[in-house]
Amino acid sequence: MTSKAEIDRTTADAEEVNNGPLTGVRILDLTSVVLGPIATQILGDYGAEIIKIENLDGDLMRSNGVSLHPGMSSIFLAVNRNKRSLAINLKTAEGVEVVKRLIPTVDIFIHNMRVGAIERLGLGYEAVSKISPDLVYCAAPGFGQSGPDRDKPAFDDIIQAACGIASLNSVGRERPDYAPTLVADKTAGMAVVNAVLAALFHKTRTGRGQYVEVPMFETMVAFTLAEHLGGLTFDPAPARAGYARLLSGGRRPAPTADGYIAILPYTGDHWAAFFKISGRPDLAEKFSVDDRQARNKLITEMYSALTEITRKRTTAEWVEICAELDIPVTPLYGIDDLIDHPHLKAVELFSSADHPTEGPIRFVQPPTRFSATPARVRFHAPVLGQHSEEVLREAGYSEQEIVMLRERRIVGGAVPRLE
Missing domain, CATH: 3.30.1540 (formyl-coa transferase, domain 3)
Structure with missing residues (x-):
C-alpha cells in the first residue's frame, strides 16, 4: 500500500504547478449534493487533493440543473472541480475496505451523511481514528448529535424553514417562502471549510487530529440570529427577536x-x-x-x-x-446579466475552457486571492468513477485486484469520453 509520505513526495514534486496554500493536503471526500461538495471544492481550489467517493449511481447532483450529457449537470460542474472521482459500492464489505485502505493516505476525512448511517458502514469517527489517529475527521450532519433531531434528514428547504429564514421571507408577503438560492447548503459548506482549516492548523501545531462536527441547523440558526436575535439578547427580553430595520421593510430596490x-x-x-x-x-x-x-x-x-x-x-x-x-x-443585475458585469469582467471572475467530456464550458474562478499561493482551477469536474483505477493503484491494489473489483461491481465508473 502506498504510504502518505510517498504521496507527499509525489505532491511536492508538482508543487510549482499546484501551489495553492493547501498543496500537500489530501482529503477523502464522502460528501454529496451541495453542502459538502462546495466545501471540498473550495479546499481543492486552495490546492488540496480531493478524492471524491461516489456510489455507483453517482452524486445526486449529477442530475440536477442543465445537462448536455447524463451525469454532468451544470450544478455538479459548478461544485465538483479539482476532484478525482472514485465510484464504490459501499453496501459491500469490499467497498468499505477500499475506503479503509485509503484512510492512512489522507489528512482529512469529510462526510455529510447521517452519523448513524456512516457508523453502520464502519466509517464513524471511532473506527476511522483507530486506523489513522492523527486524522481530522469532519462530519456535517443536518442536526447536532447531542439533540433529539440528530437522526433526522436535512436538506436546504428543511433547514431554511427550521432556522427562521422562510418565516423572515413572509414579511411583507402573503405567505412564507424559501430564499431562491441554496443559502443553507452553501453557508454551512463555508462553515465546514472554516472548521476544517482550524482543525488542520491545530494538527499542524500539535500533530493531533480530532473530530469536528458542523451541524447544518445550528450553523444556520447562528447565521440568521447574528442580526435577528434582537430583544432576546437580554434576559428578561425587552423586545421580540428581529432586526427592526430589516423587518420594517424600509430598504428595498x-x-x-x-x-x-x-x-x-x-x-x-x-x-x-x-x-x-x-x-x-x-x-x-x-x-x-x-x-x-x-x-x-x-x-x-x-x-x-x-x-x-x-x-x-x-x-x-x-x-x-x-x-x-x-x-x-x-x-439591479439579473443572474443572466452577471457575466457581462463590468467589474466582474475586469477581474476575470468568469473563465471559459474545454471540458474533456462536455466541451466548451464557462465557470467561476476562485474569488479568493492569495499573493504567494494562488488558488486555481487545476481540472474540471470528473466523470463518475473517472479516477477509480488510478486511486486504487495509489492505495496499493494490484491490476488483478482492480479487475476483480470492477467485475464484481465493487468499483465502477464510466471511462470518460475524451473528445
Whole structure:
C-alpha cells in the first residue's frame, strides 16, 4: 500500500504547478449534493487533493440543473472541480475496505451523511481514528448529535424553514417562502471549510487530529440570529427577536424612470446630500438626518420619500449622481446579466475552457486571492468513477485486484469520453 509520505513526495514534486496554500493536503471526500461538495471544492481550489467517493449511481447532483450529457449537470460542474472521482459500492464489505485502505493516505476525512448511517458502514469517527489517529475527521450532519433531531434528514428547504429564514421571507408577503438560492447548503459548506482549516492548523501545531462536527441547523440558526436575535439578547427580553430595520421593510430596490436601483444613503451626510441634489433639502430637516437614532426611527418614511424621488431620473443618472456624492449604489443585475458585469469582467471572475467530456464550458474562478499561493482551477469536474483505477493503484491494489473489483461491481465508473 502506498504510504502518505510517498504521496507527499509525489505532491511536492508538482508543487510549482499546484501551489495553492493547501498543496500537500489530501482529503477523502464522502460528501454529496451541495453542502459538502462546495466545501471540498473550495479546499481543492486552495490546492488540496480531493478524492471524491461516489456510489455507483453517482452524486445526486449529477442530475440536477442543465445537462448536455447524463451525469454532468451544470450544478455538479459548478461544485465538483479539482476532484478525482472514485465510484464504490459501499453496501459491500469490499467497498468499505477500499475506503479503509485509503484512510492512512489522507489528512482529512469529510462526510455529510447521517452519523448513524456512516457508523453502520464502519466509517464513524471511532473506527476511522483507530486506523489513522492523527486524522481530522469532519462530519456535517443536518442536526447536532447531542439533540433529539440528530437522526433526522436535512436538506436546504428543511433547514431554511427550521432556522427562521422562510418565516423572515413572509414579511411583507402573503405567505412564507424559501430564499431562491441554496443559502443553507452553501453557508454551512463555508462553515465546514472554516472548521476544517482550524482543525488542520491545530494538527499542524500539535500533530493531533480530532473530530469536528458542523451541524447544518445550528450553523444556520447562528447565521440568521447574528442580526435577528434582537430583544432576546437580554434576559428578561425587552423586545421580540428581529432586526427592526430589516423587518420594517424600509430598504428595498428603488424604482427609477427606466428600471430599479439599489441605493443606500448610509450616513447623515449622505442623506443631506441626496435630498439637496434632489431639490428637497427640507426633507433633511424633517427627518433629522444628523441624528442617527432619530433617523432610524423614521427609516420607513425616509425610504418612501427616496423612492418617490428616484422615479424622476434614470438608473444611469442616479449611478452617476451617487458616484459623485460617494453614496453606495448599483443597478439591479439579473443572474443572466452577471457575466457581462463590468467589474466582474475586469477581474476575470468568469473563465471559459474545454471540458474533456462536455466541451466548451464557462465557470467561476476562485474569488479568493492569495499573493504567494494562488488558488486555481487545476481540472474540471470528473466523470463518475473517472479516477477509480488510478486511486486504487495509489492505495496499493494490484491490476488483478482492480479487475476483480470492477467485475464484481465493487468499483465502477464510466471511462470518460475524451473528445
